[in-house]
Amino acid sequence: MWYIVKHQFDNEEGQRPRYRTEQVEEALADFDTVEDFWATYQHLLKPDDIHSKACYHVFQTGIKPMWEDEANKDGGRWHVWLPKGFTNKLWEDLLLYLIGSNSEHSENICGIEVRTKLRGDSLSLWHKNADDENEKEGVRNDFLKAIGAEGSDLKLEYHKFTDSLAFERQNKAKKNSGFQRNLVKDENENTSN
Numbered sequence: 760m761w762y763i764v765k766h767q768f769d770n771e772e773g774q775r776p777r778y779r780t781e782q783v784e785e786a787l788a789d790f791d792t793v794e795d796f797w798a799t800y801q802h803l804l805k806p807d808d809i810h811s812k813a814c815y816h817v818f819q820t821g822i823k824p825m826w827e828d829e830a831n832k833d834g835g836r837w838h839v840w841l842p843k844g845f846t847n848k849l850w851e852d853l854l855l856y857l858i859g860s861n862s863e864h865s866e867n868i869c870g871i872e873v874r875t876k877l878r879g880d881s882l883s884l885w886h887k888n889a890d891d892e893n894e895k896e897g898v899r900n901d902f903l904k905a906i907g908a909e910g911s912d913l914k915l916e917y918h919k920f921t922d923s924l925a926f927e928r929q930n931k932a933k934k935n936s937g938f939q940r941n942l943v944k945d946e947n948e949n950t951s952n
Contacts, residue, residue: 789820796858806846809875817854818870818885826920830869835889835919837902839882846873846880849906853882856905864897882906889919 788799806815816824826832841849850873856862857871869885884905886898895917903909 790858793855793858796854800854806850806873806875806880807844808847810877812874812876814872814874815850816870816872817857819868822869824870824872824885826923828869830887831885831920833889833921834869834885834887835895835917836883836885837899838916838918839902839906839913840916841880841882843879846875846882849882852907853884853902853905856901857884861905862898862901864894864901867891867894867898868901889921 787803788795790796790799803815818824819830822828822830853871857865857868862868864886867886867888869887871885872883874881874883884898884902886894888894899915899917900909902915903911903913
């Protein structure tokens with residue numbers, strides 16, 4: 760079973776919001792079939808129609824969309840940035856791929872998210888075990904397949920949550936909580952920024 764959560768960012772200081780267990784909003788809906796999903800989804804604003812910073816999470820029941828959640832803490836996420844205007848189609852493709860159980864690695868997938876920002880959006884697919892290279896690459900391939908980008912040179916970023924959590928613990932007093940991102944090309948060509 761899956762559920763949907765929406766976060767709205769109304770942070771006047773422009774700082775990156777923090778998600779903690781007590782701050783995760785209640786689920787908008789639960790569903791376990793494509794039909795149940797569509798009954799909910801048709802009433803939500805689509806990502807391209809949201810004109811502020813917001814985030815939709817669709818996660819397996821019992822898993823919170825937070826790095827610190829027990830199911831996520833040893834995992835990571837594949838992430839892609841999108842220009843405005845492409846998000847609705849790719850988000851729906853990713854949702855239907857995941858909910859329709861088309862993924863060979865569905866037991867390892869925790870959830871997906873879409874983030875809307877003023878200049879561009881992003882999609883992410885979260886999975887359970889960042890140290891399992893077969894899982895990591897299998898989930899990556901599923902992500903590319905779901906959004907119709909197999910064989911393309913689309914750049915995906917990978918974030919390992921234990922690295923992010925360690926960075927946050929070390930730099931708690933600093934305002935900037937960014938972390939180094941690993942850019943990965945479709946051919947697994949690694950570059951760092």
